[in-house]
Structures are given as C-alpha cells and as structure tokens.
Amino acid sequence: NAGVTQTPKFQVLKTGQSMTLQCAQDMNHEYMSWYRQDPGMGLRLIHYSVGAGITDQGEVPNGYNVSRSTTEDFPLRLLSAAPSQTSVYFCASRHRLGGYTFGSGTRLTVV
C-alpha cells in the first residue's frame, strides 16, 4: 500500500496565484484532513471530510477550498495565494476509530 500520497512536495507561488495540492489514500479511510504546520504553532486543521461528498471547516479554513468526490482523493485548493499561506501542508487519513496516517507533506512558499 502507498498510504497517503501528497503532491507536490515543494511549490513556490507568486501572490495571487491559485493551485491545488493533491492528496490520495489507498486505505479506504473514511476520514481525511488537511493541516498546516507553522513554527511554534503545531498542526492546525484547515478542512476535513468524514466521507465522500462531505466536507467541513477546521480552525483555519479561510483562503482554502476542498472537495471529496471520491473516498480516495481530497484535494486542497488555494484560491489566491498570500504570503501568510507559506507553510508546510499535511494531508492525513484515518478510519473512524483510528489514528491518522500522514502524507509526507508539501512545503509551500508564497512570494
């Protein structure tokens, strides 16, 4: 099993550009989430999904959109990139009663 696959691993954007961070899992997990990690702030939840067709906002959703058309995929869209969105992004998935399996992360820089 590949687990949770995130692409790209690194990305540089100009302010105002849009992009999609891809996330796919092959473990048939119901739950998927996106987190951002900033120094001294731990991981903060951006958006999450408890199943295909269902998404909800986390702590820091502004500037991001998600969709969950299939169980496997949970892309994160940055609508108009801002320097404040420079961060490391993690996608994670889990079964309802389990712990998260994390992707390897995407290091995003917005200039």
Added chain:
Amino acid sequence: AQKITQTQPGMFVQEKEAVTLDCTYDTSDPSYGLFWYKQPSSGEMIFLIYQGSYDQQNATEGRYSLNFQKARKSANLVISASQLGDSAMYFCATTNTGNQFYFGTGTSLTVIP
C-alpha cells in the same frame, strides 16, 4: 473545542535514560482519544501510541508508554531507554466524538550520547 497544551518546548535526555514528555488537555466530551506523534527532522509524522478515554490501563507500545491521568487531564508520553534516533519533535493530539483532531505545539526532544 479541545485544547492541548505541551509546556516543554525543548527537552534533553541522556542516551539510555527515560524521559517524560508532558501533555494536558481540556475537553468536556465524555469520550475522546489521545495520541502521540513523532516528527523527525525529515518531516514525516509518525504515529506512536493511542489511549482511549475509557481505557482502564495505560497504553504501551514497545519503549513508549502513555501515563494517562484522567482526573488531571494529562496524557504524558514516557520513552524508556532513549536512543539517538528518538531525537525529534513530539506532538500530543486528541480527538473527540466530533472526530476532529487537535494537536499541541510540540516538544523538541534531543537525545545526548
């Protein structure tokens, strides 16, 4: 909302010694889970150990054990016989009946040879 507090930004331990990483949580949910993750310098997040709020015994996984004190709302991670490879960031996390995950700010552990 849940809140997780990790009060130790950095810890040092001698190789082969035991170390305790502190974690306190704040929740009004009767049912919740507690997790510890390790993040080495390479950046990946590695699941270490899980404790359910109704579990009677403290969870153990190899050299990791979770010292769960429900009344104090604490879930400290104990690493026995520290190894150089244990040097990493450690995050405590909790989930509730709403199934959202909340992470602490982490503790950086350095194992000294």
